Amino acid sequence: MAQSRTEPRLNPFYAGRRRRNAIAKGLALAATLFGLGWLVLVLGVLFYKGLDGLSLQVFTEMTPPPGSAGGLLNAIVGSLILTILAVLIGTPIGILAGTYLAEYGRHDKLSSVVRFINDILLSAPSIVVGLFIYEIMVAPMGHFSGWAGAVALAVIVIPVVVRTTEDMLTLVPDTLREAAASIGLPRAHMIVRIAYRAAQAGIVTGILLAVARISGETAPLLFTSLNNQFWSTNMNAPMPSLPVVIFQFALSPYEEWQKLAWTGALLITVTVLALSIIARSLTAARKS
Amino acid sequence: MSEVALNDTQLRTGEAASRAAVLKRLRVSDMIFHALTRSAAIAVLVLLSGVIVSLVIGAAPALGTFGFSFFVTETWNPVTEKFGAVAPIYGTLVTSFIAMVIAVPVGLMIAFFLTELCPGWLRRPIGIAIELLAGIPSIIYGIWGLFVFAPFLQKYVQPFLIDTFENVPLLSSLFEGPPYGIGMLTAGLILAIMVLPFVTSISRDVFDAVPPVLKEAAYGVGCTTWEVFRHVILPYTRVGVIGGFMLGLGRALGETMAVTFVIGNAHKVSASILAPGTTISASIANEFTEAVGDLYTSSLIALGLILFFITFVVLSCARYMLLRLQRREG
Numbered sequence: 001m002a003q004s005r006t007e008p009r010l011n012p013f014y015a016g017r018r019r020r021n022a023i024a025k026g027l028a029l030a031a032t033l034f035g036l037g038w039l040v041l042v043l044g045v046l047f048y049k050g051l052d053g054l055s056l057q058v059f060t061e062m063t064p065p066p067g068s069a070g071g072l073l074n075a076i077v078g079s080l081i082l083t084i085l086a087v088l089i090g091t092p093i094g095i096l097a098g099t100y101l102a103e104y105g106r107h108d109k110l111s112s113v114v115r116f117i118n119d120i121l122l123s124a125p126s127i128v129v130g131l132f133i134y135e136i137m138v139a140p141m142g143h144f145s146g147w148a149g150a151v152a153l154a155v156i157v158i159p160v161v162v163r164t165t166e167d168m169l170t171l172v173p174d175t176l177r178e179a180a181a182s183i184g185l186p187r188a189h190m191i192v193r194i195a196y197r198a199a200q201a202g203i204v205t206g207i208l209l210a211v212a213r214i215s216g217e218t219a220p221l222l223f224t225s226l227n228n229q230f231w232s233t234n235m236n237a238p239m240p241s242l243p244v245v246i247f248q249f250a251l252s253p254y255e256e257w258q259k260l261a262w263t264g265a266l267l268i269t270v271t272v273l274a275l276s277i278i279a280r281s282l283t284a285a286r287k288s
Numbered sequence: 289m290s291e292v293a294l295n296d297t298q299l300r301t302g303e304a305a306s307r308a309a310v311l312k313r314l315r316v317s318d319m320i321f322h323a324l325t326r327s328a329a330i331a332v333l334v335l336l337s338g339v340i341v342s343l344v345i346g347a348a349p350a351l352g353t354f355g356f357s358f359f360v361t362e363t364w365n366p367v368t369e370k371f372g373a374v375a376p377i378y379g380t381l382v383t384s385f386i387a388m389v390i391a392v393p394v395g396l397m398i399a400f401f402l403t404e405l406c407p408g409w410l411r412r413p414i415g416i417a418i419e420l421l422a423g424i425p426s427i428i429y430g431i432w433g434l435f436v437f438a439p440f441l442q443k444y445v446q447p448f449l450i451d452t453f454e455n456v457p458l459l460s461s462l463f464e465g466p467p468y469g470i471g472m473l474t475a476g477l478i479l480a481i482m483v484l485p486f487v488t489s490i491s492r493d494v495f496d497a498v499p500p501v502l503k504e505a506a507y508g509v510g511c512t513t514w515e516v517f518r519h520v521i522l523p524y525t526r527v528g529v530i531g532g533f534m535l536g537l538g539r540a541l542g543e544t545m546a547v548t549f550v551i552g553n554a555h556k557v558s559a560s561i562l563a564p565g566t567t568i569s570a571s572i573a574n575e576f577t578e579a580v581g582d583l584y585t586s587s588l589i590a591l592g593l594i595l596f597f598i599t600f601v602v603l604s605c606a607r608y609m610l611l612r613l614q615r616r617e618g
Contacts, residue, residue, distance in 0.1 A: 035394065124603070
């Protein structure tokens with residue numbers, strides 16, 4: 001009696017299908033919660049542990065010797081220098097190459113090869129980039145240096161910028177290009193004055209994403225810029241950076257170092273997440 | 289009168305000359321810009337060939353000394369300078385395999401949820417949250433894995449696994465030995481979390497590209513949501529989904545920092561996934577700066593070359609498959 005009127009009419013085969021459907025839906029929901037759960041767990045612990053050690057000292061003092069308190073100032077500054085230089089080296093090459101793919105050589109053979117290779121570089125293991133720069137810069141120069149670290153990061157910046165520049169330039173309507181061509185503007189001027197301007201927000205997004213990508217990179221710095229316990233702005237000497245300091249401090253047995261590692265990890269994560277959110281809102285604003 | 293005319297022609301010729309000059313300047317600047325962009329594009333090719341050439345040169349001493357035995361020897365002894373790549377290769381494959389076994393089904397189900405079940409207003413926030421997971425730098429996963437995840441596994445999960453499978457043949461050797469916390473299973477699980485967003489976002493993108501007509505036709509003949517997914521969406525997007533898996537696999541194989549923290553760095557092939565091991569990337573990260581002697585350094589670079597070769601093949605397959613799907617969509 002309690003059974004609804006439709007139930008008896010369902011044939012058992014259909015009931016089984018409905019059951020499978022319900023189970024699958026339940027699993028899909030569970031998988032989503034599982035995925036989001038990790039995000040909450042990782043960020044939660046990070047904020048809890050990172051905020052614990054966060055103080056003004058972190059930004060004003062150098063990395064301490066084992067067993068004493070200190071800050072991360074030299075590492076933060078080192079990271080900033082390496083990141084800025086990497087962007088300055090990598091972005092022009094990336095934008096120009098992306099321009100070639102989207103404007104001059106849209107359908108030629110070179111472009112399709114470059115596109116393919118660029119996609120490989122985009123996901124190539126970053127530690128291999130470190131080995132490459134070690135081979136071509138550190139070994140011949142005979143010492144680790146800030147320059148080597150910056151170039152290693154630039155190698156990671158290039159494919160990101162190439163990809164976004166090409167994508168964003170492809171979105172620029174061809175009618176704009178044709179209008180420019182019809183008043184006799186040469187291609188280079190059309191690209192610089194019209195296409196770049198139309199794709200500006202997108203290209204900036206690409207650069208921001210590249211910065212987000214390299215500000216947490218550790219592997220390519222381990223044997224290029226190495227590390228430095230002291231204040232150093234000499235690009236020809238080993239240079240400290242936040243990720244490498246975190247790596248060293250987290251694996252040490254000293255409690256103060258571990259605490260600083262968590263704080264550094266929080267700083268990096270907040271930077272990276274802020275950058276990707278800004279990048280996202282830039283493109284979102286453009287679309288609307 | 290004539291003076292005026294003369295002035296006029298002078299003016300005209302002057303104008304024509306400057307016009308020609310301007311046009312020439314424009315043409316030259318266009319040529320320069322073209323050449324610049326072209327050489328930047330070629331620079332990308334040079335970069336990749338540079339990576340390959342430098343790794344081959346760096347690896348030559350080790351490969352020359354050990355020959356083929358480098359690929360089949362387990363020994364890794366810096367003191368006697370005997371090196372073999374079996375343990376790191378094994379560790380790389382095992383951890384990536386664990387990661388994919390977990391990330392693939394979960395990622396697919398999340399993508400299923402996002403494209404077919406999720407209410408519209410929730411789609412964007414959840415999608416962004418999953419992608420944030422991909423944005424977190426790998427060193428964060430490493431420190432989190434070492435201080436939070438590994439102790440948790442050591443205390444609760446690993447003893448449970450050991451006890452449960454103690455008397456099950458085959459599985460008992462998979463979960464054998466003391467619960468260290470760190471080890472191949474831990475590394476594999478952390479890799480799974482890191483690969484998950486890649487699998488999810490690519491699957492979601494290809495699912496979104498399925499023509500609505502196909503789905504509507506299936507719903508029209510009375511399919512359930514799951515049946516539409518299983519028999520219409522999945523077969524239609526198969527190539528793209530597999531491409532997405534390969535892309536995720538490429539990430540897992542090359543991932544360095546997160547693994548380095550929790551793998552234990554033991555150059556040993558163990559059947560038990562609870563045992564510490566090492567991966568190619570972790571060996572390089574751990575040992576490269578401390579490697580003394582050319583042979584040691586060269587052996588580590590040879591490991592890098594192997595890693596690059598494996599990921600190159602995997603990523604090429606991934607790109608090829610995704611490209612094929614794009615072409616079909618045309």
